[in-house]
Amino acid sequence: MTIVIDALQYLGYVLIFPGFLFCFLAGMLLCGIDRKLVAKMQKRVGPPILQPFYDFFKLCGKETIIPAAAERNTFMLSPLVGLAALVVIQLFIPVFGFTAFSGIGDIIVILYLLLVPALAMILGGAASGSPYAGVGLSREMVTIISCELPLVLVLLAVAKTVGGAIGTGLCFSLSQIAEYQEVNGSLITKISMLPAAAAMLLLIPGETGSHPFDAAEAETEICEGLLAEYSGAPLGVFKLSHAVKMLSLTSLFVALFLGGLGTGILALDAVLLFLLCALITAASISFVHAFTARLKIEQIFKYYWTVVSLLAAVSLALAWYGL
Amino acid sequence: MNMLGNILSYQHFPIYAIMALFLGSFLIAAFGEKRSVRNILALLSVTAALGFILALMKPVVFHGEIISYWMGAREPAGGYAIGIALEVDALSFFFALLVAVAVFVSGVYSIQYMNRDDNEKEYYTLYLLLCGGVMGMVLSGDLFNMFIMVEILTFAAVALTAFRNTVRGAVEAAFKYLVVGCMGSTCILVGTAILYAQTHTLNLAQLAQLAPGDVNTATRLAFALLFVGFGTKAFIVPFHPLAADAHGAAPASVSVIISGVLTKSGIYGIIRICYFLFQSMGLGAMQFLLVFIGSLSMFVCVTMALAQHDFKRLLAFHSISQIGYVLTAVGLCTALGVSAGLYHAINHTLFKGLLFLAAGAVLHETGTTDLNKLGGLAKKMPHTTALFMVGAFSISGVPPFNGFASKWMIYQASYQKAVESGNIGFLLVTIIALITSVLTLASFVKVSHSVFFGQLPPELANVKEVSWGMRSAMGIFALLCIITGLFPNLVTAYLTEPAAAAVFNVKNYIEAMGFDGSAAVQLEAGGFQHAGVWDPVSWLLVLCIALLAITIVAVAGKYGNVSRCRAPAVENKYQLFYGGEEQEFSQLGGEDLFWGFKHNWRGYFKFMHRLHSGVVNDYALWAVVDLALVTLFSLIVL
Amino acid sequence: MFKRLIAERTGKSPWLFHINAGSCNGCDIELVSVLTPRYDAERLGFKLAGSPRHADIVVVTGPVTKQSLPRVLRAISQVPEPRCIVTMGSCPQSGNVFRGSYSIAGPLSKYVPVDVDVAGCAPKPEAIIDGLTLAAKILKEKRGRMN
């Protein structure tokens, strides 16, 4: 009997909170808030906050054209796999004190899982056979490489800080990091973590492929690159994935640096998480979007491997010497 | 009856396994004129080898026994080992298992892969000779025997590299390999001779017993020579160009053996000399050597691979990059590190074997491995594509495939080491390993785009899927990739941890052969604890549930509102969007990808391109310089 | 439920694909100005898409020259259903000052059914917004008919 209840509970985690439904609603809302804020900063009115929902439902109603040159199964399946991987990431990330699945993954798993949605998109695009997708794939991969170094440095810095504090040397477990912050307050209050947090903020738009770093999906030059041949529902799923990715990365930020703010009540925590995510989205994605022009791909690479990596490395060095 | 029982005792199985392969080789040379006879003989010998090795699992792994076997029952006399010995501890068994599995699968694959070549008889003769050489090398308990086996496998590998001598550069590659390989072999022999002069024995166990008391200039020199010698076999930097040349030219089934197994025998040799023979020389300094060369191999080769546009050459560079992972992890000298390194060795054999077989399948059907000429094969060869993707995901460390599990352990091991020793160098190793991993992913994205996805060139319109035999060989590897990825705990518990324990238990190794092991330096192996958690089965379950839920919603939400081209002629609607132009063939070549990355590193890539000049003298010079540096290092630092 | 949700939302997020069929760029600039802060068509859900596969509304400007005609038709056929075709400015509707030229294949309505014409040379952004909202309405009807 208890097994059934447990199974149902876990199913609930996967499907409702913090799984699929939460990802869908919160991600889309974040995306809407982002679009609204960017519009505001550009002195526009902007779309309604629910606009991403409209877009998604509209796309679901459209015809899905599979080009004759495409490999059908990969083309159709990869959006779903990418979305599923994102939902799973969200399950790993603790919501303050609460973690749905603490026992099956840690920071490095998340580091790799973050590759999966991008990979799904790359494979889907490659399977479409479009030359635009080829260019997009190349750029997307370079963007991933660019973000990888600073992200690794940030995660190692956090692992060292928490590990050093709880006495295991290093700590890759996200739930332990969350627990540590529950007891000792947010990591962002530490001096050594400030550059890391800043680096992470700069990383979020790159990882999500948001504006100045969206060379891979440049709609004006390479016809949205990887997505050039997608239409209808699969495209909608990709748009949803993009929204959920924003949620995942921002809530990863919350989990890494802003833990310990939780109230202990799950519903309140969820709302708080969402609000913090929206705040981080505003600060990192929307704000940068509003006043920058799209970077060239080699500029993205240079930027991430110099400025952002340097920030993260400073943080790691500070953490290393126990500051 | 008793005699039969004696013959079938597992004590004899190691030599049976070696003999099965050599005997198969000789029998094919003698009677292999007919194809059926040849195939049956080859299959029998590889199956027998696999069977004998698997049968050793029970005593060696479960009972922790160390099998010592004296050829001709010539036990040591007067405290000195005169006879030739085989000694199988968990480490040897581990590598032998790798060899047996890879040889078996590659043998199955060969039967249909090689059916368009002539001189098949010679192929199988050399192939089994190569396999026997590797098997003999990892099971041998005698340093000179190891040298003999190394020579056998080098010759067989060189001959097989040049086997398709009409392939562009095959003979050239074979010659380069022969020259540098023989320099390496010479180094091993000189090292062996010097050790013999010092200790008057060639038995590994006895060498391990005697070496600790006797660390002088000569043994240091011997260490350097042996290290470089086995290094050439493992193709670690600076010998990586040879690997690239040889793999590119050799038939795919041979590349599997060269990359999956031959390089591992080099790693085996390095583990034996570092951890067994010379462990008293101070592992701390040796650690630096191993980790430095490992990280260098890891990084240099992955960047070289990014610049390649030949499928097999690219895989070859990746193979050395992965060997770099193994070497780095093994060099960390912790239980976790060695275990992780060995785990990665298994995985490398499996996924690189799979990838080479997929490359071979592509070559078999299309006749080329040039990434700029291929594309869109996913529509023609769906199974090969799926199997290739499994391999590509594994090598790039995408969860839940096996590459992830072992890389995860390697990261933890190196970072743990960094934290524990306070040495920031190991931190750098962790970072390099992580970056290498993502660069690996990048180059496999490149391969998958320019071979299997993208557009189908018009001249490849008649390509067909490869035969069942080849697909099933790949399937075995793919299945093993998934299994080792999904059950890392089983793999570590039954394969890598016993082997890692064997690495740290030199005393047992010496005593099993009947020598006094009390002088051996006992390393602190210790247990290890994972700093994070990784449970692939639950993860996969969660992913499946999520995927299922999404799929159900998708199907309910008219995801299937699909229209696709049914008519043979492609209507406008189903053509690709080309800014309005009519669809034409415009596949993005493999070379042109990742410009943004290469542009920033153009100086580095130019430098590397100049360095890999293709002139055999340069490679020989690298070997000599490497030898000089390692010698200097071992004389000064160790 | 999904069907209704989809049908309701279709009109609220029309994405545009803009084809220049030999235009003088006047209309193109006006179309861009519709997306500027001053007019901000995004608040009505309009967005410029990069590929016809993403689009709902195809906006054609220019007199449809003989060179561009097959390309225009191909791009339009690649837009998934339901789709809506809007001609912008006088050129695609009649040829305008280029009418009768040796290189003109227009008007567009000879080849594909055009849903909305926005007259003007070039149309005022407000007129474009009018036209696009009308197109969005037609789109919604078309979607409703698909069910």
Place this chain on the structure above:
Amino acid sequence: MILLNYIASFFLIGLGFYAIVTKYNLVKTVIGLSIADYGVNLLLISIGFNPGGTAPIFTWSELDYNSFFVDPVPQALTLTSIVIGACVTAMSLALVIKLEEQYGTIDTRKIRRLRG
């Protein structure tokens, strides 16, 4: 005497490696390999040499603690090594012939289709 052997053997090995590194002629490369091999053979045989020892040919009954003979093991090693050396030479010369056929030259600087 023995020291001279050691010096000579290492000199030969060095000479062989030097030839491999500096000579651009394939045949000279092969010769370099052979020279290095002879050096190793000389080293091996010198290691086993005991001044004044007899040939190591005994039956069990003849063998006692006073027998003084040169070490037989390095001799066995040397024999093996000579065989291997012959193999190397044969194999590499075969490859040189093939290379000459395919490239029309035996200059190593021109045999570099595989590079980068």
Place this chain on the structure above:
Amino acid sequence: MDFPFMKEAISQLFSKSSCAMYPAVPSQAAPGYRGRIEYHPELCISCGMCERVCSGNAITRSVENLEDGRDKITLTFNLGSCTFCATCADFCTKHAIEFTGDYHMVATKEEDLLVSGSFIKAAPKKKAPAAAKTEGCQTPAGKESGVKPRDDGKPVNDPARCVYCTLCAKKCPAQALTVDRAAKTWTLDEDKCVSCGTCAQVCPKNCIIM
């Protein structure tokens, strides 16, 4: 790195948008905007000038002969072909064509973009029956008119057909012609005239003879 609009981005977040909010808030076209054509048939004299100067061929004129001998003349302006250059309005002596500020020229059918108007032209006076009979411009000038061409090659006006549209005066490169619309006079300054024939060419009624 320099981000010139960073401050603006923040300050605009808290300021009102500069958006025109068009469909909700109706907007007027700027004065002088040339929008939808308004045609006043009651003013039109069917001189045909507009049709001739229209670069987009947007104006068509159709004539319907009524039973009582009068003609019903219909001018149709196709907004879908118009460049809104307003040359027709400029040339219209009667101000029968007007460009309004209405920019809502959106249609789902092509007919919605047509502006047309018709009027009934009174039967021509008996004084010049020939002109009435040869309605339109087909007849070569001067053949049946009462005026004879001058010997020196300078233009002559046929007052019977002239509508005093002043086009000839506008086009005359030497400014030798003076036309008074109100007084219905047509005078030629013979000293200035260069006998180029532009006036005869541009005359919509073909009433200038050379």
